[in-house]
Amino acid sequence: MNRDFQIRFTAGFLALLTAAAITLAGINFRKESQYVAPYDGVWWVEQGQNLVAERVDVKGPGIRAGIRIGDRLAAVDGRPVSRTSFVNQQLYHDGAWAKATYSILRGSVPLDTTLILVPAQRNSNDWLRLGQCRRMVVAACALLALRTHLP
Numbered sequence: 001m002n003r004d005f006q007i008r009f010t011a012g013f014l015a016l017l018t019a020a021a022i023t024l025a026g027i028n029f030r031k032e033s034q035y036v037a038p039y040d041g042v043w044w045v046e047q048g049q050n051l052v053a054e055r056v057d058v059k060g061p062g063i064r065a066g067i068r069i070g071d072r073l074a075a076v077d078g079r080p081v082s083r084t085s086f087v088n089q090q091l092y093h094d095g096a097w098a099k100a101t102y103s104i105l106r107g108s109v110p111l112d113t114t115l116i117l118v119p120a121q122r123n124s125n126d127w128l129r130l131g132q133c134r135r136m137v138v139a140a141c142a143l144l145a146l147r148t149h150l151p
Contacts, residue, residue: 038096039120042067049082053104065115067104074110075103091117 041060044051051073056062073081076090077100094100096119104111 036096037120038091038094038098038117040091040100040115040117044073044084044087046082046084051081051084051087061115061118065102065113066111067102067113067115068106070106072105073102074105077101078103096120 039060041057041062042053043055045054046052053062053067053069053071053073056067056069073087075081076087077094079086079090081087081090091100094117096117098117099114100117101112101114104113
């Protein structure tokens with residue numbers, strides 16, 4: 001009787017845990033689809049204490065603002081930046097469709113340029129992340145099946 005109760009309790013607990021995980025995943029996908037991430041069209045790379053434009057999207061806001069490959073970013077909206085995390089923090093603070101002022105150094109010449117941040121394109125492969133959730137459910141079911149068939 002004790003073994004039977006243990007198996008039923010484990011099955012119920014795993015079913016409850018699986019339902020909670022699926023519910024939270026659904027909430028996460030809905031919230032993530034509602035949020036619009038800002039995009040400046042420039043790939044900034046840390047080189048020592050500098051951020052250097054490694055690539056500039058030819059259709060992005062960075063190229064329209066005059067940013068070129070090799071430009072060094074000194075500040076965003078008047079706040080000094082030395083790491084990519086600082087740039088991302090400021091971009092997310094500003095949000096999509098906001099103006100951002102970049103202070104850059106081209107060679108030794110300081111320049112200020114204003115660009116309008118656009119929404120980042122959603123990845124067309126986002127639906128593949130549902131596979132991770134499905135694998136978790138399959139693993140929980142497999143664990144449950146093993147637990148019920150072990151002596």
